[in-house]
Amino acid sequence: MNKRVTQTSYAVRGRVLDASMRIQARMADGHKYPFDQIIALNIGNPQALEQPPLTFNRQVLSLCMYPQLLDTAPPGLFDPEAVERARKYVKCTSGGMGVYTNSQGMQSVREEVAAFIAQRDGHPARADRVFLTNGASEGVKLLMQCMLREMADGHADGMLTPIPQYPLYSATLTLLGGRLVPYHLVEGRNWGVSIEELRESLAVARDDDGVCVRGICIINPGNPTGSVLTEEQIADIIRLAVEENLVVIADEVYQANVWQQERPFVSFKKVACDLGYTAEPGDHRLQLVSFHSTSKGYMGECGVRGGYMELHGISDDIKAQLYKLASLSLCSNTAGQVMMGLMVNPPKEGDKSHALFAKERDAILDSMFRRAKLLSDALNTLEGVSCNSVDGALYAFPTITLSKKARDIAKERGIPADEYYCLEMLERAGIIFVPGSGFGQAHGTYHFRTTFLPPENKFPIMLERIKAGHASFMKDHA
16 A cells, blocks of 8 residues: 555544444443443534534525425425525526536635635635635645645655644645644643744754755644634744745634634734735735635534635646646535535624524534533643643643553553543543544643533533543552
8 A cells, every 4th residue: 555545644533433433332232331322522523412503504505405495395494595595506506516616616605705704804805716625624635735745865845733733734744745844832821832933843844854844834723722823923923934935824714713802813814914915916925825614613514524725825827736636626515615605604684594593603602612611620620630721622632641650551552641541531431532642742741632512411421421530540540
């Protein structure tokens, strides 16, 4: 096989998840465990943990998938505004959801995305600079395929990548033969970005390792850290990127998931334009590509696979190459494109459908706000565990102090110590965490990532199981 494939790992669906599937199979065969159900806290998959989809969006999507209902559905079954929106999307596809669209995505949806970006940032956006993709992940892979070149004489192209990071980036770099150039986020500063650390990592990669560093990846709000960058930090990163000729890859899929008021989400596009990098024709001083997704926020439409990337300061020649590469897959799925249109252009105040939409949206976000604090507070009560406040995204990334006994057992088994802890928490409490080693972490430290997505009414039971399982582990490994 291709060695790059066998060398690629993706911890979110790694050894701990495999063990959980074996346990579930044994439970189905009657094997008894100290729990009656496994709670999956390993992935940001809201609807798998009982988050309901939004009524308006699912009505529109249902009508698009079966357009005969537009004319035959009984009165009152569908919101009239949902019917009107579905007619628009069906007409734009020239044949319904089963047809190929333009490889860049439906023009009407790209116009909705551009309007959303312009309203969010207070700066113009253009539909011809937007690509619709199968989730943000596909857009990231598409861009990195274009950026990372085959190098001779043992040299490699590389990307500055945060540590800890969402392992999509490390996995894609491995697959494409690129080099991950790590810059460590500062846990003591709520997982903030240090410009000094960035400069040092860049210098070491270029001068000592001979890596041609092509760009910098930023995840804001942070996955797995739950951090939110300040506007000043974003501005510093942009200035560094311009100075060092780096493409900025801004993963902003959690921009609707912010759980504090001191640091609201601000996009890289807005800060770039405020600094004067407006990407007027011929201005390529800053090359920025921003990503968003229907999977997160308050929608949680992970399986529909809707996403977009916006090009800023990218030349037409490069855009043409991205379009050619996107054309190899013909187009992203039409249902995801429709869902993206619904995400960026939801019912507005004054629309009859707005009241129900706002009620459902706010209920989801308000509950997430409470659950984020409940989880971080509970983690900080555990022996040997310390967790920063969860300021954004869907995750906590606490540090855990593991005893010599635990570390020695893990070493004997040939696995990282935090992975051993996660496997033990699965066996003892039926809880699926992801070991911090799968995201990267400072040498000698141990972490795990957990979501806070189970429904609020099940939180007390979930937290009790975490506390009991952790106490049992710590006692047995004292």
